Amino acid sequence: MSTSEERYEDLLGVVRGLGSVVVGFSGGADSTLLLKVAFDQLGDRTLAVTAVSPSYPERDLREATQLAAEIGVPHVLVDSHEFEQPGYIANAPNRCFFCKKELFDLLHGAARERGFATVAYGAITDDLGDFRPGMDAARLAGARAPLLEAGISKDDVRRISRKLGLRTWDRPASACLSSRIPHGTAIDPSDLKRVERAEDWLLDRGFRQVRVRAHGEIARIECAPEELPRLVEPVLREQITAELKSLGFRFVTIDLEGYRTGSLNPVPSRAS
Numbered sequence: 328m329s330t331s332e333e334r335y336e337d338l339l340g341v342v343r344g345l346g347s348v349v350v351g352f353s354g355g356a357d358s359t360l361l362l363k364v365a366f367d368q369l370g371d372r373t374l375a376v377t378a379v380s381p382s383y384p385e386r387d388l389r390e391a392t393q394l395a396a397e398i399g400v401p402h403v404l405v406d407s408h409e410f411e412q413p414g415y416i417a418n419a420p421n422r423c424f425f426c427k428k429e430l431f432d433l434l435h436g437a438a439r440e441r442g443f444a445t446v447a448y449g450a451i452t453d454d455l456g457d458f459r460p461g462m463d464a465a466r467l468a469g470a471r472a473p474l475l476e477a478g479i480s481k482d483d484v485r486r487i488s489r490k491l492g493l494r495t496w497d498r499p500a501s502a503c504l505s506s507r508i509p510h511g512t513a514i515d516p517s518d519l520k521r522v523e524r525a526e527d528w529l530l531d532r533g534f535r536q537v538r539v540r541a542h543g544e545i546a547r548i549e550c551a552p553e554e555l556p557r558l559v560e561p562v563l564r565e566q567i568t569a570e571l572k573s574l575g576f577r578f579v580t581i582d583l584e585g586y587r588t589g590s591l592n593p594v595p596s597r598a599s
Contacts, residue, residue: 338477345444347442348446349374357451357474358448361449362398365400377392377403383407388404407433420460423460434470435468453481499535500536548579550585551586
């Protein structure tokens with residue numbers, strides 16, 4: 328089995344082989360590592376593109392903008408129009424396919440406009456074990472996943488990012504705001520804004536890993552297990568309840584299982 332250092336060397340080779348690349352850049356740990364490596368290896372033959380829409384938290388947009396500036400790579404913001412697609416609004420389990428299809432169309436457009444050879448995104452080996460319809464869109468679009476091709480895992484991302492001096496090395500996972508809405512409930516930008524404001528309020532008070540899942544009038548808060556005790560501290564609990572009710576939620580609940588990625592994803596059926 329290869330080591331993290333060997334997989335990093337493999338990543339460098341994969342990236343150099345791209346020639347020139349437009350990186351879909353969210354500002355998360357994975358895409359930041361990919362962008363840093365691409366810029367180090369390819370220089371001005373690298374472009375970061377961030378798709379902006381109501382599903383992308385403004386906090387993440389600010390972070391992505393700052394990170395691209397710190398790396399020194401050219402960074403372009405483009406408006407994404409997945410909300411014009413009925414398949415996205417309907418919020419079926421394959422919702423991410425429509426979002427990622429839009430993203431890769433935008434990335435390919437940027438690549439054609441600038442004469443770049445390749446479009447890439449930050450998938451890693453950990454993504455193979457989850458329900459990821461967006462990866463189907465990536466394959467159909469011919470997008471490259473250099474981290475995945477090099478066998479890079481989330482542990483590798485954190486280890487390599489720390490060695491490269493990237494402050495995202497321990498950044499908690501992020502995801503689009505639409506992931507807070509249960510499948511089958513139509514996506515409404517006003518609901519996403521309510522969720523975003525609720526999560527911002529909690530993040531501003533020091534919670535590192537938090538999701539506010541919106542089930543109609545119910546806000547279901549997920550946070551890292553070690554942060555659960557803070558949620559029930561009497562004074563803060565009352566403040567959280569008041570804040571989320573002021574945003575339009577009628578009931579505020581805490582998920583005792585804590586944060587877990589894809590908690591609203593379809594549950595695989597089991598043989599009886």
